[in-house]
Amino acid sequence: MCTTKPKGKKYDDRSTKEVIKDLERGIKQGFKRVEFTGGEPTIREDILELVKRAEDLGYQDIGLSTNGRMLSYNDFAKKIIKSGVKRINFSLYGPRAELHNAITRTPKSFQQTIQGIKNVQKLPNTNVIVNTVVSRLNYQKLTQLGKLLSSLKIKFFNILDLIPDGYAKDFYKTLVVKINDLSFTLNNLEAILDKFNLITFFDFPLCLFKPELRDDSRTTLITAEGRKTTAEQVGYQPRRFEKEKGNIYSDIHKERIEICQRCRFFKECGGVWQDYLNLYGPKEIVALAQKHKCLLKL
Secondary structure (H helix, E strand, O other), rough: OOOHHHHHHHHOOOOOHHHHHHHHHHHHOOOOOEEEOOOOOHOOOOOHHHHHHHHHOOOOOEEEEOOOOHHHEEEHHHHHHHHOOEEEEOOOOOHHHHHHHHHHHOOOHHHHHHHHHHHHHOOOEEEEEEEEEEEOOHHHHHHHHHHHHHOOOOEEEEEEEOOOOOHHHHHHHHHOOOOHHHHHHHHHHHHHHHHOOEEEEEEEOHHHHOOOOOOOOOOOEHHHHHHHHOOOOOOOOOOOEEEEOOOEEEEEEEOOOHHHEOOOHHHOOOOEHHHHHHHHOOHHHHHHHHOOOOOOOO
16 A cells, blocks of 8 residues: 555665665755654664764754654664654554554554654653554554553654555555444544543645544644645655645546535545545545534535
């Protein structure tokens, strides 16, 4: 379900000099936050050098997005935190080894990721976040996963919709969750909100959420607008989000259907995945928009 891995077949890894050049350009343009992502950034031989260069340049918030496996080695975890990383986003896809390992297709990856989280938590001044992409393989286990994260004392949980791009596009019909089932599961997370400081939902149509969950101070819903306005970038520039006339934000993978024209979130949401509409049509979305009080009165 990875959206980026297929791109690695077309593009070589960027050189140390190229990355440093972008770090320097970013700091000159006033950026204070940087995140090292990939693919998997921790397998780069120069990752410690790059993080240290970012700190020396003056970045105040240095993040790392990782599967966490290298961080299961305590010496490496210590080194990368000492280099300047302040925030780590771990990818975790299920509450048990069997499910996570099946999704990653990597034996022992669950144990390594959990150990990486524990190693980092022993170190000072590091914010730990967990990212989970939702698919048919794991959507029924989100509450159990949330309870596991709570037992690990993790307070920030990012839940991401399945983007029909890369391998996720190739296998979308197999992996996608029907909208009604997805909505039911996401709204059930209200029961574990008190275990977190914040649960952030990325890229889901806002009509999937009941008003109580949308408005809860312990949740944040990142839409096309949120993606566009909070993620200005130097270097890699994915042409996914656009701001159109009238402050309307779009996502190249989504489209607005007729019911969206009446939605209170019309400008910010971006709509529904085109691939989903091609498979299942708009019927469920229409019903949820009505049920969850998204429609403006005529």
